[in-house]
Amino acid sequence: MEMTGHIKNLLRLKNSADMVALETKLMDDDSMALTTTELEETRKRTYHEIGYRDGNRNSGSPQALSISLKAIYAKFQNEEKELVGKQVKIKEPYMNEQRNKETEVKALLVTKENKEEQIVRIDEQIRAVKDVIEKLKFEINDLPRDPKKYHIDAIRGASSKFWIGLIILFFISLYLFTFYISTSYSAFFKTFDPDSNILMNVLDPKAFEVAWRNGPLEGGFVTLIPFVFIGLGYLIHMFGEVKNFMSYVKMALLLLITFAFDAILAYQIEDKIYDLSKTMDSPPFDLSIAFTRIQFWGIIFAGFVVYIIWGLVFDFIMKEHKERDKIKHEQDLRNKNIKIHQERITELEKNKEVAIGELNFIKESIAKVLGRIAELQRIIDAVIIPTKEYVLYASEYMQGWITFINEKLFISRTETENLVGNCIDSYNTHCESVGAREDSQNAIYISAL
Template sequence: MTPNIKNLFKLKSLPVIAPEEPEVPEEKQEQDAESAEESRKRTYHEAGYRDSARTFGNHSTLSICLDAVYSKFQNEEKEMEEKQGKLKESYINEQKNRETEIKALNVSQDTKEEQLRKKEDEIKEVQKTIETLNEEIIDLPRNPEKYNVKATRGASAKFWIGLILLIPITLYLFTFYISTSYSAFFRDFDPNTTIIQNVLDARALSKAWNDGLLEGAFVTLIPFVFLGLGFLIHMFGENKNRTNYIKLGLLFVVTFVFDVILAYEIESKLYDLNKTFQTPPFDLKIAFTKNQFWGIIFAGFIVYIIWGLVFDFVMKEHRERDKIRNEVEIRKKNIVFLTEKISILRKELEEITAAISNVKELVIKTKGRVEELQNIIDGVIIPTKDYKLYASEYVQGWITYIGEKIAVSKTEKQSLIESCIETYNTNLDLVGANEKSQNSVYISAL
């Protein structure tokens, strides 16, 4: 009775309530495997001996027989499901790892595509902000209150108009005070000239420098005193309080007194031109009755007040204009910053796009490997090392017959054996079982 039949018999005789299969010892399993392998080797050896006997050891026929041996080995391997399972186990595990890798790559791709969308949306938002800032830069001077800028609309135009008016008024004050101060303090009046020519001298500045350094410096610098007083009027007017109002009043008084002194000195010289023995001495009472006296005062003092008011207006409009300009500059700087940010975002966008492309390529490559592994799993794995082992047994059987049974000379027999070995090596090369790839496998999908 064979072992299998005995086992079946034992199974049938066991109680139904606890069916158990007898465990075969590992040593027994190894012995069975070794005996099966030895039996298989012997079968191939005997087949080689038998086929050689039929063909008288012909090496050309050996090539055809080896093709048949490979086909037989292939079919045998195909039928060994357990062995195929073990051979395919590494490929199955790799396939599972590759599939897991594909899932991870898909998640990574989805994440990067989401990042890509966010970067694109962020760029659009920044571009929209830049467009809004450009619109504000254009509209801000016209409607500052719309952007919570406390500045007067049209301040720039008012500033330039005030500045244009201020320049000729300043030149007038320079001309007036240079001429009147020279006439009042240094000039000798000529009775043969008109009053206007005595008061206003076109060459007052050059004459003063010709008279001396002190006279020239005094006449040249005195207009700056009045301009400085006008600037102080503006400064004190910045902070409206009682002290500043008192200071402003004092400044106006000082300026008026100085203009009175100039007018008095000039009028005194004019009065002396027509003086006789009966003419009373010149004093303020007489000066107040003279039109020229008041004309000189108002030609200087009133224009000086006008200059101060225009200067104050220009400075205020400049301040308003600066508010708008500052807001415009802030927006321009923001535009520069946002433009740089867009450049950075676009660079990041390119990096993410390149990363997505790389992930896609890797997914395609990995899927290709999964399909390749599936073809391996679906096919039959031929262990070339095993085939070489059994093919060598077959050829040994073939050569054994040649050595034992074929009656030819030793030289002819040796030549025939070498031809058979060469045919054997050629066959190994054809099926991929050469020495260089002994540990590789040959895959054939049947």
């Protein structure tokens, strides 16, 4: 009976403050607690009664209805604002989302710091690689001046010695080509002229021209024979590169062959010279006679000794070239390392660009999440109006208003229908203006009060 008395008293309430106070009391008192359905029914009846009363006061005017609905919406807002527990429950999903977003921001900030540290590390790596490149460039320029500084077993200044030796070798080679072309032509093809002096018979300035004029066999022989001696000199150098007994034996044999070749040329020439001056009593020319002739030894030493000099100069140049090769090899090695480091810089710069792009994306994500957190905070700070509930109670108010029109206004049926239609239009306009729709089951309307 006591519970029934409370309900009857609730039906007679005319203002929102009394209703909210009683509703709170009923919800807080376990011994007098009403079910949610009973509270909704009681509240609906209250709004219906208020609508009926306001309709009576305003004779069902649509214009008055529009103003009254605004007051009803304000009343509903105040009621919802006073229901703290209900507001907390409605806002709970937004609070949970806000907490999740705050956790997400913390994770994003950690990721942002890590990405910034990664970019700093990449910059440091790029600077370190650039420093290495500058060091390598300095070493490339400094290597010829002081190879020992870089633990390279090469002689400083080898380049100048190399070029001086190369110039000397070039002129000695010209001498050997001239000498062997002339002596080989004189020894094997030329007929000596008794009226010419000995030197002109031995060293014919037109030997090359005359030999080719006489035919390709003579021309090819006198042209190619200097290369035989050059080849022998090259072989002697190559054998000298290997320091062992057999190499020395081979070098000795090559020198002996070269000496023998020069001796043959000298013998042939000296034989022709001897024939020009011999008499009937002169003995036949042989080695014993050749060994006593100064021209014989002069031809040998003019060829063989200069050939030995050529070989020594060639060997010296090759050694100098080897010294230059050591330095050049180290320079080439450093140039290759520079290219490798430059490729490394390119790779690091690409990684940096990717990291910067990821950092910008993280910053954008943080900004979006912070914006959502601020939006959620505005929702939490505002009064949340359950749309479906407001439509429910506003429609009850509207029914009360229309009930008065139908029951208490004594006007024609047509006038009644027009008046009700205008009131319904005012009601729909109001619901649209406050964002309340019957099909928005879970939608809410936010108003910052």
